[in-house]
Amino acid sequence: MIEEGESGERRVERAAFETDRQLIVGDVTLPPAGYQSRFSDSLNRVEVEFIALTNVEITSLVDGKVSIRPFTVMSKSHVRIAYPVPRTGAGSS
Numbered sequence: 001m002i003e004e005g006e007s008g009e010r011r012v013e014r015a016a017f018e019t020d021r022q023l024i025v026g027d028v029t030l031p032p033a034g035y036q037s038r039f040s041d042s043l044n045r046v047e048v049e050f051i052a053l054t055n056v057e058i059t060s061l062v063d064g065k066v067s068i069r070p071f072t073v074m075s076k077s078h079v080r081i082a083y084p085v086p087r088t089g090a091g092s093s
Helices: 039-044
Strands: 002-005 008-018 022-030 050-060 066-075 081-084
Touching: 008 050, 022 039, 022 066, 039 081
Parallel strands: none
Antiparallel strands: 002 008, 008 022, 008 081, 022 050, 050 066
16 A cells, blocks of 8 residues: 655555564555665664554464554564565455
């Protein structure tokens, strides 16, 4: 999905991140094309320690409890595995 914002167009990609205790699924904002536009580029940027996510669903891997947040910032150092996921439901592409 491509959105237009204050600084131009941005691509929003749904992604899942697993830590030792949680599965976190949220929207990551990326450049629409070109330099550092791939999902893996956002994870590999050494100078960025945190990933901002919107429309976030956090599932505990301990007890299965789910919490919903409009926004969260996640430390990349806690991520064990990350992958893009397809959008579901109304408004999906």
